[in-house]
Amino acid sequence: MKPAADAPVVLSTHGLVSGYERDLPIIRGVDMKVTKGEFLLLLGPNGAGKSTLVKTIAGLVPVHAGTIVQEGVDLTSMPPHLRVRHGLAFVPQTENVFTTMTIHENLLVAAQILPKASRAGRIADLYAMFPDLLRLKTLRAGQLSGGQRQMLAVARALIVEPSVLILDEPSAGLAPRIVREVFDNLKAVNATGVTTILVEQNVKAALAIADRAIVLVEGQVRLEGDAHSLGDDAVMAELYLGARHPSAEARP
Amino acid sequence: MIDLLSYGAFFLSVALSYAIICLGLNVQWGQTGLFNVGIAGFVAIGAYVSALLTTPETVDHLGGFGLPIMAGWLGAALATGFATFLIGALTIRLRADYLAIATFGAAVAIHLCILNLQSVTSGPFGIGFIPRPFANLADRPLAFSLANFALLAAVVLALYLALEHLARSPWGRVLRAIREDEPAALALGKSAVRFRLQAFALGGAIMGLAGATQAHFIGYIAPDNYQPILTFQVWAMLIVGGSGNNRGAILGAVVVWGIWALSGSAVASLFPAEQQARAASLQIVMIGLALCAILLWRPRGILGEARIMSRHVLRRSPPATPLPSTPSET
Amino acid sequence: MTPQVLMDGLIAGAMIGLGAIGITLTYSILRFSNFAHGEFLSWGAYLALAIASGLGYLAGGPASPIGPFSFGWTLPVATLLGIALTAGLALLVDALLFGPLRNRGSAVIILVMASFGAALTLRSLLEFIFTSKPVYFTNALQIARPLGGGLRATPDQLLMLGLAVVLVLAIHLLLTRTAIGRSMRAVSENRQLAGVAGIDVRMVIRTVWIFGAGLACVAGVMSGLLVQIRPQMGLDLLLPLFAAAILGGIGSVPGAMIAGLIVGVAEAMTVQLIGAEWRAAVAFVILVAILLLRPRGLFGRPE
Numbered sequence: 050m051k052p053a054a055d056a057p058v059v060l061s062t063h064g065l066v067s068g069y070e071r072d073l074p075i076i077r078g079v080d081m082k083v084t085k086g087e088f089l090l091l092l093g094p095n096g097a098g099k100s101t102l103v104k105t106i107a108g109l110v111p112v113h114a115g116t117i118v119q120e121g122v123d124l125t126s127m128p129p130h131l132r133v134r135h136g137l138a139f140v141p142q143t144e145n146v147f148t149t150m151t152i153h154e155n156l157l158v159a160a161q162i163l164p165k166a167s168r169a170g171r172i173a174d175l176y177a178m179f180p181d182l183l184r185l186k187t188l189r190a191g192q193l194s195g196g197q198r199q200m201l202a203v204a205r206a207l208i209v210e211p212s213v214l215i216l217d218e219p220s221a222g223l224a225p226r227i228v229r230e231v232f233d234n235l236k237a238v239n240a241t242g243v244t245t246i247l248v249e250q251n252v253k254a255a256l257a258i259a260d261r262a263i264v265l266v267e268g269q270v271r272l273e274g275d276a277h278s279l280g281d282d283a284v285m286a287e288l289y290l291g292a293r294h295p296s297a298e299a300r301p
Numbered sequence: 302m303i304d305l306l307s308y309g310a311f312f313l314s315v316a317l318s319y320a321i322i323c324l325g326l327n328v329q330w331g332q333t334g335l336f337n338v339g340i341a342g343f344v345a346i347g348a349y350v351s352a353l354l355t356t357p358e359t360v361d362h363l364g365g366f367g368l369p370i371m372a373g374w375l376g377a378a379l380a381t382g383f384a385t386f387l388i389g390a391l392t393i394r395l396r397a398d399y400l401a402i403a404t405f406g407a408a409v410a411i412h413l414c415i416l417n418l419q420s421v422t423s424g425p426f427g428i429g430f431i432p433r434p435f436a437n438l439a440d441r442p443l444a445f446s447l448a449n450f451a452l453l454a455a456v457v458l459a460l461y462l463a464l465e466h467l468a469r470s471p472w473g474r475v476l477r478a479i480r481e482d483e484p485a486a487l488a489l490g491k492s493a494v495r496f497r498l499q500a501f502a503l504g505g506a507i508m509g510l511a512g513a514t515q516a517h518f519i520g521y522i523a524p525d526n527y528q529p530i531l532t533f534q535v536w537a538m539l540i541v542g543g544s545g546n547n548r549g550a551i552l553g554a555v556v557v558w559g560i561w562a563l564s565g566s567a568v569a570s571l572f573p574a575e576q577q578a579r580a581a582s583l584q585i586v587m588i589g590l591a592l593c594a595i596l597l598w599r600p601r602g603i604l605g606e607a608r609i610m611s612r613h614v615l616r617r618s619p620p621a622t623p624l625p626s627t628p629s630e631t
Numbered sequence: 632m633t634p635q636v637l638m639d640g641l642i643a644g645a646m647i648g649l650g651a652i653g654i655t656l657t658y659s660i661l662r663f664s665n666f667a668h669g670e671f672l673s674w675g676a677y678l679a680l681a682i683a684s685g686l687g688y689l690a691g692g693p694a695s696p697i698g699p700f701s702f703g704w705t706l707p708v709a710t711l712l713g714i715a716l717t718a719g720l721a722l723l724v725d726a727l728l729f730g731p732l733r734n735r736g737s738a739v740i741i742l743v744m745a746s747f748g749a750a751l752t753l754r755s756l757l758e759f760i761f762t763s764k765p766v767y768f769t770n771a772l773q774i775a776r777p778l779g780g781g782l783r784a785t786p787d788q789l790l791m792l793g794l795a796v797v798l799v800l801a802i803h804l805l806l807t808r809t810a811i812g813r814s815m816r817a818v819s820e821n822r823q824l825a826g827v828a829g830i831d832v833r834m835v836i837r838t839v840w841i842f843g844a845g846l847a848c849v850a851g852v853m854s855g856l857l858v859q860i861r862p863q864m865g866l867d868l869l870l871p872l873f874a875a876a877i878l879g880g881i882g883s884v885p886g887a888m889i890a891g892l893i894v895g896v897a898e899a900m901t902v903q904l905i906g907a908e909w910r911a912a913v914a915f916v917i918l919v920a921i922l923l924l925r926p927r928g929l930f931g932r933p934e
Contacts, residue, residue, distance in 0.1 A: 129826030139827045147820050158817050162829040163812050336740045395926050398664040398743050402873045406915040410869050417908045533751050582758035589752030596745050
């Protein structure tokens with residue numbers, strides 16, 4: 050969903066510095082703003098800190114300085130589960146489902162923070178959105194294929210009706226056909242009004258579904274702009290696309 | 302004055318015998334990251350093996366083979382090294398704390414064997430008349446204490462030099478690589494297990510040697526010398542000194558033994574006789590609190606470690622958090 | 632060997648099983664073997680004893696025994712309070728020691744070592760407060776009654792056996808059927824993901840301590856009632872507890888109980904066939920066997 054030009058900011062970071070060790074910041078001063086309903090793409094070469102940035106926002110990496118604000122609430126020192134309650138959902142790149150539990154149990158776990166009365170209904174909604182999951186609901190998540198796992202992980206994140214959904218490379222390790230499917234799903238979710246932040250290596254495919262993109266280099270924002278024009282940007286091509294595609298197919 | 306000197310030599314000799322155990326533990330924990338909670342048991346094996354080998358023939362226990370002291374020490378190191386090898390081989394492939402549990406169990410079992418196998422160890426009565434080095438000086442206390450101190454100091458120095466050399470050798474470098482770097486350890490596969498096992502057995506052998514030197518220094522051993530409190534003291538010594546650091550291991554032994562002896566005499570002078578057993582437990586409370594406090598506030602010990610242990614101890618939260626080692630990003 | 636050996640073993644084993652559940656829970660959710668768990672048994676027993684004597688004093692003399700049992704109303708009440716206090720003790724140790732280490736991301740083995748330090752501190756404190764002299768909940772001697780089939784047991788023993796079974800079933804149902812149980816399993820599998828999935832991980836950890844320490848208190852009271860109370864009792868039970876937790880399979884509550892019964896029976900048989908002086912070695916032999924043959928235990932998941 051393309052947000053209106055004056056759409057309110059839902060999530061922002063200010064001078065964010067974070068990293069696992071005090072003396073070794075990985076994110077080094079990131080300011081970013083995400084507006085309501087926007088589909089934002091986070092790009093950058095390997096080791097740029099994309100994953101660390103989204104994990105920091107989700108509450109998994111210690112913040113050294115700066116703030117994270119969502120809809121007027123300061124999340125900076127909130128534990129992860131309270132951020133979920135506040136409407137921030139995160140899908141990690143790996144180990145993003147509970148493999149020893151069934152699909153249904155995975156959804157039940159996530160639904161626990163909803164009021165008791167609405168849990169079953171919300172799970173039913175998700176099954177309606179992902180009919181494959183309903184078919185497999187008694188299967189242990191560890192037995193699912195990569196694409197099915199990703200689907201479950203997204204469904205689990207959506208249970209709480211988040212206002213912001215963050216995904217860390219959901220396409221990693223998936224076959225191209227499945228990647229398209231996952232992206233279509235994400236686009237559909239975004240179209241319902243869920244602000245989406247996506248970390249991706251699959252630059253071309255992702256630029257096609259995103260509204261805006263931010264390019265991160267060495268823990269700082271290097272470039273940011275409209276998704277469609279960014280695909281043609283020369284710096285971008287040199288920095289990122291060029292490195293990955295020596296034929297420079299992204300250039301005109 | 303002479304008394305004081307003689308006591309000083311005695312005190313330092315005991316501390317140095319603990320320093321030997323500490324050096325052995327440092328090979329296992331400091332260099333290799335293997336957690337041994339059965340130190341008392343392994344020290345006991347060394348003490349008993351050496352005692353059986355060197356005491357004059359008797360009907361009270363197995364042997365007395367009357368061998369020279371050096372043979373006893375060698376036998377002690379070999380026997381204990383073998384016992385640690387067995388325990389290590391059983392658990393070293395499994396999760397880290399299974400080794401801890403298994404060594405804890407081994408110490409319990411060893412203590413029980415010493416207590417119950419009366420025909421071998423003479424059971425709760427212990428073994429006396431263990432030949433003491435420089436026995437010919439026994440009627441001159443100062444010379445006797447100094448000679449024993451010199452012997453122990455020489456053993457500690459020799460071990461220290463050998464272990465430092467070993468740590469710098471290719472073998473030591475492989476060990477460090479295995480400990481510091483999981484992928485490297487995985488790449489080494491089976492041989493990583495072998496290296497760790499070798500280190501564990503070597504550390505055990507040193508503990509056995511320490512047990513033997515202690516036995517010959519005191520001249521008498523009994524099962525109750527080898528209770529969990531001994532394990533605990535040695536851990537406190539290594540942690541205080543700084544794991545991974547051989548000099549720290551020696552210093553820690555002297556410092557902690559000093560604190561132990563001082564607090565012991567404080568208890569003796571502050572509490573009435575009938576309360577002393579009770580008050581002695583406060584000593585243990587104190588050491589326990591000190592160990593926890595050091596783990597919390599100064600995990601690198603007094604001397605810290607020679608840059609070896611840091612990352613291993615301080616980072617890397619194991620509970621399914623592949624954070625620092627996530628290969629894809631960061 | 633008689634069926635009576637089996638009976639004695641089951642009774643001792645039920646107590647081991649209750650203690651082992653705490654070990655298995657802390658291990659599977661906090662990911663370290665807690666060497667201080669045995670001390671929760673001892674502290675539980677002493678706390679219950681202190682409260683029971685306090686209540687008896689307030690009531691103006693020891694309470695008269697309930698029905699066929701050896702103890703009066705003060706002991707059940709004291710046990711309930713003891714459970715709360717033991718849980719409080721576990722939470723305190725976690726807040727002061729394990730929590731800060733965990734938040735710092737310390738290696739497993741540092742936590743194990745810290746638990747070792749906590750164990751010694753807690754045990755020696757008991758020794759300081761209560762001295763090492765054994766004490767008893769009651770001086771009443773109970774006569775074992777015939778149960779048929781040549782079996783005999785005291786009413787106390789039968790009560791303990793029944794209580795253990797009820798507690799295990801309750802904990803098992805709680806873990807498999809309720810929201811808090813699901814949260815515990817989620818944290819046990821992946822602590823980070825659990826947080827991201829909206830689970831309050833700190834609350835789950837507190838729950839684990841409360842359950843583990845509460846059961847430890849019950850096991851301690853049982854041990855005190857069936858044998859005696861000594862500061863060393865937790866240390867002596869530690870190896871059987873670990874053996875049972877590993878034999879049952881880490882994380883499995885029914886496994887811990889069944890394995891506890893196996894360890895108890897094996898100990899009783901050893902006492903009968905070989906001699907009481909070797910009882911303490913049984914747990915080690917079982918531990919070695921299980922590590923050699925099936926390290927994941929009877930009901931554990933493969934690593």
